[in-house]
Amino acid sequence: MFTIDERYRGLPASRDQVLALHLSLNAPHVAIPGKQAGPAQAFVVGLRGGQGAGVFVYLYLVEAGDCAVYVSGRRVQSSDELREDEDDALGFVESLGFMMDNANWRAVAPAQQDEWLKTLPVFFKEPTLVPAVKARAEEKRNVATTLGRFLAAF
Template sequence: MFSIDERFRGLPASREQVLALYQSINSPHLAIPGKPAGPAQAFVLGLRGSGGFAVFIYLYLSEAQDCAVYVPGRRAASQDDYQQDEAEALAFVESMGFMMDDAHFRALPPPGQDELLKTLPVFYKDPKLVPGAAKSRADEKRTASTNLGRLLASF
């Protein structure tokens, strides 16, 4: 039903297009074909387009600042098909080990919706553009060892 589409690097959307947003509350270690293995965050995004409705799965690999976007077999679904696709998408990511939480996007006030659109990696054109994207492990280790060295040098 869902397959990776390498052409997608993100799913920029307007507030009006977003029907539903689910995000993972955990970050299991994943090995996605063609991507470096590491902790991942999942998003299931329901969008309204001019031709109908569609559900996308976005997996964000924070250490690699990379992503994998799974697209549905049908892009312009009816309302009934959309609900079935959404349930299948949630089952798919849960089978990978993700625990999903409904962000209740439509129930949020507009400023809250705008905040999610500005901060979540799923809404960026490229995962490397995500503000506050995680540093590489090498950078984190270098910073930790530098801090330790400075601490020990102070004695």
């Protein structure tokens, strides 16, 4: 059973810590308690830590530039437990309407892994640091400034 954990805002990790990565192929409209409803991307990530491993579900709310992180609540100690938690996480996100794809993290070239670590929202410390969110915020500021200057000219 996965429950939301408000303490997490992102899952920054090194290449060696990532055990598994699943990405959503679609962006269904989701409503998460306490968050603005809208289209979201889902990520299921298996991460190795100091006291075992864990599986996390990261929902990135695209329009809001926000996220919700769900945790299984247990540290897995074996590859069988990891696979079991992964399956539970995939079932959870699929029940929300997501279609998931296994990124085959271990089979992907290190250069591609590094690219994902730098670009996927799940690996940022804070969702507002995601380049697309920062660009959108800058664009909104530029539009507002341009409109303000235009209206001030009259």
